[in-house]
Amino acid sequence: MAAEVDAAEPDGPKAIVLQDVSKAYPGVRALDEVSFSLRRHSVLGLVGENGAGKSTLLSIINGSVRPDSGTLSIDGHPVRFGHPTEAAQHGVATVFQEQGLIAAIPVYENIFLGREHKFVAGAGWLRQRTMIAEAKSVLDDLHVDVDPRALTGSLSFGQRQLVEIAKAFALSRVYPVEPIILLDEPTSALSDQETVKLFEGIARWRTRASFVFVSHRLADIFATCDEFVALKDGRVVDQRSTIGIDESALHELIVGRQRNAEYYREASQRSSAEGIALQAVGISKPGELENVSFDLRKGEILGVAGVLGSGKSTLARIVAGAEAQAEGEVRIGDVQLRPGSRREAIARGIGYVPAERLIAGVIGSDTVEWNLTLPSLDALSLRGLPLLSLRRSREQTKRWMEKLRVRAPSHDTACRNLSGGNQQKVVFAKWLARGTHILVLDDPGRGLDVGAKEDIYGLMREIVANDGSILLVSDNLPELIGLSNRILVLRDGAMSALIDAEQGAKPREAEVVAAMV
């Protein structure tokens, strides 16, 4: 095992040393005095919840984001922040979640993109054949079976990822450096087979490169990494060897707390009530969901758990009418909702809080008032006239801003100037103001700080206390367990368990995880 090599030389040369790096965005402290180091020829895992600061950290190392303070040195050379080219000259290359290759050009052009000057002959012509040969030798060297002349867009996702890694190694043919490769969630879109291949590759390539490996999947970290750095709310909780710690201990470290009953207002959890608010019967969608059925009871929070790709977000969209199912139905009472009709779902009282807040939740350029009243304009019309009552629109906005404690300079402030937590409250408010009694929430705490999350959780408790019902999809297990009355677990699109989580009888995380994987 590679880790033994590192144990033999714990103070070996460092590929990256990051010292006291802080970065704040308006309303969010993304990184707070983060320090860690990457030993040369080692693989360092970077773990943490959504919003813990992993992606910001990668962007700072590769020069695309400039931090507020701190220092960075690569291979012992101090590096200026915010200069991607400088980082690249020191061998730093990032393999992004959203891939950074250009689909419309061949593989070899992507591999040497921005570094063609090495292949310029007289009069500005590119020595294409040399480029292709060089690209082929890079690919062969890494045992990557891809034709360098193939059109990049025609490759599979996994192949394109390997090309990105090859691109990083190609750096060392242009600059006299060893690659430092930053992998951002590399396995999230790979098949099991492709994942195994990638891990084998990393084990082989690490004799000539150093890696930072970001992943949600803790199993990935144990399979590939010598060490890990755990981040929580922008701070380093720990950096240590992957030996001598197990998955659940690591998980606890990331979450940073034992499930805290008070945080999730478990005392105010009501027992699932009488009556059914919504029924899903045999929901299927080829390749995504398979025969999922459940009842959402009145006054209940029904949690939906599952790993990335389990189909849980698709299920949320289908219930909300934002996407059509292939088979099965969503029912409210005797009424069968038209598949994929958001309008009908709204008319029947289903509100939807999507995960991508700024793309799908609020309109950044519109004011709080315009966002908050968007679904209820019909009710705000003057009687018999095609005009809106601006007075009632403003009153409704102010009332709900007060109720949900939205902190904004005024109802006239553009939503993009609000913090994430306040934007999320506006999304909730627009549904509550409409009198919605069923809410479908997709990761409502994503990217919010601790205080904002607490506010949102309190709000959810209030909604169910008033006989509303919530379908809660979340990646955050403690949140899901703490908030839900019952937890529906999805595995590969099918239901694998329905776990009771009544007050005082909450399941342990391990129970839920066992059904997820």
Place this chain on the structure above:
Amino acid sequence: MSSSAQGRANGGSQVSAAFAGLSRFRVALLPLVSIVALVIYFTAVNPLFFSASNALNIGRQSSVLLLVSLAETVVILIGSIDLSVGALVTLTGILTALAVDTLGAFGGGLVGVAAGAFVGLANGLLVTMLRVPSFLVTLGMLSILSGVTNQISQGQSILFANTLLPSLVNNAPVFGVPNVIWFGLGAAAILTIVAFKTKLGRYLYALGGGEVVAAHAGVPVTLYKVLAFVLSGAICGFSGVMLTGQVGAGTPTAGSGLLLNSIAAVVMGGTALSGGIGGPHRTLLGVLVIAILTNGMDVTEVNSFTQDIVKGAVIILAVSLTIDRSKYSFIK
């Protein structure tokens, strides 16, 4: 969290807030400041510029541009663009001239407006149903409409005998201000009310600001996109009617120059090409800038080729000062 880091973070957000404030300030005030500056300059060069009669001249010259710019505003607000406005004004002007003698002034006007709405409907359906970007649909439509215009008119002006239409457009019974100016201002007022006080208006802003959010909020996206194009087309048709009334004939070159000037006016007024920001009230100011600039250069006898150069430079300068770059991740 160290207090110095905290201080820096706050300092940074204050600076960026100040910049945001400054850019809002610029967007709102730049047209006004330019108008004042232009008026002072042209008056200094030729005192006759600053007179009631010249003010009416400016109004007469720019009323049709105002109407067309309002039409363009509606489409730009939803984040689309309409390149066929000028060609549509020409065509509907010709159709009105052809119809006015048989159908009368109001009948002829109705023909123009209906034809405009129909072309707008076609644009809207092509954009939403075929999912072709509006830039390309309306570019094609521009060519089609020009061809139809030339086939109908054979390149000749269409004369007519009706006198009611020209007098409805040009007479000045109220305060000595020609009706066409009242029509333009009235349209601006109505559209401003529509923008801020109706469901249609709010939906248009929502479509431009965040189409996905709008769809999730139950806004019938396709319907309202088509409606925006139909409304825009109908206003273009009305502009064609006004133009034919002003000239006293339907002319096959009447709409040339309207496309560029209208887009320039919309953007200078502060309506973002990316949609969702700005509005008809802003466009009124943008039109005034262009109208005063054009008229002022005429009055101060700047040669017409130089005028084009100056106008182009002013447009680029104005947009570079007002554009909200935070809405674009790349400048293409």
